Amino acid sequence: MDDRPLDVRLADMREDPAADLVLDGSAVGGMLGGIFGADVTGMPGQCASCHTVSLMGAMRVYMRGPGTVIRCPACTQVVLRVAETPRGSMLDLRGIAFVRIEHRS
Amino acid sequence: MAAIGWQLATVGSIRDETPTVRTLTLGLPDWSGHRPGQHVDLRLTAADGYSVERSYSIASEPERTGEVDISVERIEGGEVSPFLHEVVVPGDRIEVRGPIGGYFVWEAALGGPLLLVAGGSGVVPLMAMLRHRARSGLGIPTSLLFSSRTFDEIIYRDELDRLASAGDGFRVIHTLTRGQPDGWTGFTRRIDDAMLAEALEPLGAATRAYACGPTALVEVVANGLVRLGLPPDRVRTERFGPTGT
Numbered sequence: 001m002d003d004r005p006l007d008v009r010l011a012d013m014r015e016d017p018a019a020d021l022v023l024d025g026s027a028v029g030g031m032l033g034g035i036f037g038a039d040v041t042g043m044p045g046q047c048a049s050c051h052t053v054s055l056m057g058a059m060r061v062y063m064r065g066p067g068t069v070i071r072c073p074a075c076t077q078v079v080l081r082v083a084e085t086p087r088g089s090m091l092d093l094r095g096i097a098f099v100r101i102e103h104r105s
Numbered sequence: 106m107a108a109i110g111w112q113l114a115t116v117g118s119i120r121d122e123t124p125t126v127r128t129l130t131l132g133l134p135d136w137s138g139h140r141p142g143q144h145v146d147l148r149l150t151a152a153d154g155y156s157v158e159r160s161y162s163i164a165s166e167p168e169r170t171g172e173v174d175i176s177v178e179r180i181e182g183g184e185v186s187p188f189l190h191e192v193v194v195p196g197d198r199i200e201v202r203g204p205i206g207g208y209f210v211w212e213a214a215l216g217g218p219l220l221l222v223a224g225g226s227g228v229v230p231l232m233a234m235l236r237h238r239a240r241s242g243l244g245i246p247t248s249l250l251f252s253s254r255t256f257d258e259i260i261y262r263d264e265l266d267r268l269a270s271a272g273d274g275f276r277v278i279h280t281l282t283r284g285q286p287d288g289w290t291g292f293t294r295r296i297d298d299a300m301l302a303e304a305l306e307p308l309g310a311a312t313r314a315y316a317c318g319p320t321a322l323v324e325v326v327a328n329g330l331v332r333l334g335l336p337p338d339r340v341r342t343e344r345f346g347p348t349g350t
Binding site for chain 1: 144203
């Protein structure tokens with residue numbers, strides 16, 4: 001339960017309706033591991049919009065919708081979208097310039 | 106990195122930490138070992154094929170091998186946590202994937218000083234760090250700032266007291282936001298910049314910080330620590346979403 005006064009919570013919601021729903025990249029470590037074949041949360045990826053390089057675990061994750069949306073922590077642009085469908089996992093990578101999948105040390 | 110596959114864990118002991126949090130030990134014969142702060146995904150599949158996955162932070166230290174502890178808060182109206190609280194018994198087998206996470210991790214080799222900030226069950230991955238820290242014997246200066254609703258809801262309370270009384274550089278600072286027992290001398294408000302400053306002050310500017318809890322709390326902590334002068338890349342966060350869901 002959020003026990004802050006109602007007006008404070010309302011102000012928060014107006015600022016960003018999804019602010020309370022954001023998670024860190026760790027939350028999708030398992031799912032991305034299933035796709036990339038490695039746990040990428042400690043590995044860098046580059047936002048195609050603002051070119052900021054962040055660890056995948058530091059990305060912002062929204063997973064309460066029908067799919068999962070991953071956003072750049074610097075500019076909030078979408079870097080990656082994943083949706084599970086009956087025929088397979090749909091992966092939209094146009095927002096990410098690269099992910100470095102590092103060799104096992 | 107090896108691909109992350111599913112394996113079958115056997116539920117070992119189950120014990121209550123607080124009225125709403127219980128710890129399950131999962132026996133994992135093929136466990137590759139984990140780093141403090143990592144989590145596992147659990148997959149439950151019903152007889153009709155319906156399947157649901159959830160992530161749970163690992164509470165135990167990596168020095169314990171072949172099994173991990175997860176501490177699960179019971180979420181009213183949830184799908185998985187009531188099952189783990191009421192239905193699961195020792196000997197049950199559950200699908201587990203992991204360990205997962207290369208970002209929200211701390212190992213003694215990284216050094217300190219270390220500031221850990223938790224809200225409620227956000228303490229779970231930090232507990233793995235604290236247990237690992239104690240086992241390392243290095244006495245890395247460490248503070249845990251821990252926000253709980255009431256005294257009875259302080260997860261790992263006795264163990265934290267024991268760790269803090271060991272005299273090896275660990276201190277715990279509690280704040281109780283909903284109610285306090287008679288004679289309580291600790292904080293009684295939500296975590297704010299003044300509280301963070303007090304926790305950070307003895308540790309200094311080279312501190313590594315880890316904050317885990319409800320998203321709103323983690324936002325306050327991460328922004329506050331950066332305002333207090335910590336570089337953003339030294340503040341690692343693990344948000345677990347809105348409070349009470």
